[in-house]
Amino acid sequence: MTTDTMHYPVPSALGSLDNYIQAVNRFPLLSAEEEHELATRLQRHGDLEAARKLVLSHLRLVVAIARGYLGYGLPHADLIQEGNVGLMKAVKRYDPERGVRLVSFAVHWIKAEIHEFILKNWRLVKVATTKAQRKLFFNLRSMKQGSGALGESEIQEMARTLNVSEHDVKEMEVRLYGQDVALESSSEDEDEHFAPIAYLAAPNADPTDHIERSERDHLASHGLSEALASLDPRSRHIVEARWLNEEDPATLHELAAEYGISAERVRQIEAKALQKMKAALAA
Template sequence: MSERNPTALISARAGGAAMMLPAVGNLDAYISAVNRLPMLSPERETDLGRRLRDHNDLEAARDLVMSHLRLVVSISRQYLGYGLPHADLIQEGNIGLMKAVRRFDPERGVRLVSFALHWIKAEIHEYVLKNWRMVKVATTKAQRKLFFNLRSMKTGSRTLSPEDVAVIAKELNVREKDVVEMEARLTGQEIALEAGSDDGDDDFAPISYLAAAQSEPSQILERRQYDQLQGEGLEQALAGLDDRSRRIIEARWLRDEDEGGGRTLHDLAGEFGVSAERIRQIEAKALQKMKGSLAQYV
């Protein structure tokens, strides 16, 4: 479900059953449609739950899910203050609803609506935490509780006073400094990484000084390939040469002068007792063979 066409087709899985709602044009139409779906009586809900549990009746699973879609819409509205698309919140809540239906046991004496609340909220919570603008804004159970309650506990838009901080920290059983930090994150303004105008301010946008060129994936890959070429790739290519060819390549290209490198064709011709042209031919053939061996690293 997306914001462009959030409800053109809803297709989900509840224990393998396809759950579908007729095509509707937009989110408002979807909400109107699910609100018109009939609710289940306790007896009907129990019967459907038993059919699903005992016989894996997928039509029963479908009816249980469809009749509770309005619950997801209602719960999702509580999370609109985090700036995330309402359609996506509903979609995540629907996933939680289907998980609840799959685990629902009608013999426990609890209505599905009460049982599903936990699963719907859990899925929406995870979605909010993963997609909100602050990375790792809440990692512990206490921080998550603070994240989802602080906004509603504040009165107005003013900054919390030390007394307010103390009261909230005590009520939620968290540290006062955690309350202060979370408030700062919730009220902080977002800054665009790239400047949105052409007035010459691009050089001062965060992207200019936060980007690390050496960390670009393409450059990392190039460095890794280069290291492989210099290490195992080159060693493997040399190992495929005969002794004379290897000596020529190393003396001509792979050693410094103080290590016997930088030799000329005539130098090597005298060493092996052949012509300089013959050394050139051996060298060309060896280089061609090495090129083929190194192809796998490029």
């Protein structure tokens, strides 16, 4: 059977993961000659049909690789989906003239995509960032014996095998097996479930409160000084004596006696000054 006559049925509606796995296992495997022919057509002519056949014939490989990462608690379907992305990248970059089968070349790309997906989604806080941490992350689970804490001999052996420090091994074990804690309780019974958000939230963390405080502080310092500077000396003195002297604010009659005018006139000057200051602060 040539690659042109091979049948690659793609189910339009698989319904479930089990159906998908059964479907991909029915795709025919390629011989070395068929694989070389398709890869050459893709490389030289950009033949998308050849690329499709190369991808479909290797989907079962992705399923098998993804199954090995089920211990990280992520959905099998999601792992397969990410692995398929890696497979497509491998097919695009595959060079049939190097004498290496696509299955061997694609393993690296499939695992790389799955690794990246796990690191981004397995914990809200990233557990591994450097190359050494990633290697430790994906080997710690398989190298660990039993479900208990690592013993000193295990830590030393892992550190030596993976070429990392013993401190890194201990820290990664804490990251790997530590449990995520929900910030907010899922229960309405606050006495029974005291969520961290209740005692971790900063009392002044609300952005609106922060902006209001910032504006209030600005008005109390620079804004008020600028508004007072816009007044004539008499009006400024009246406002300061009436409103800014907290210990002994002046009365209208006291200011009237000081300036030799009526208390009503002082009230008018005060009202006009306050209106002018309000306009200056709003500007």
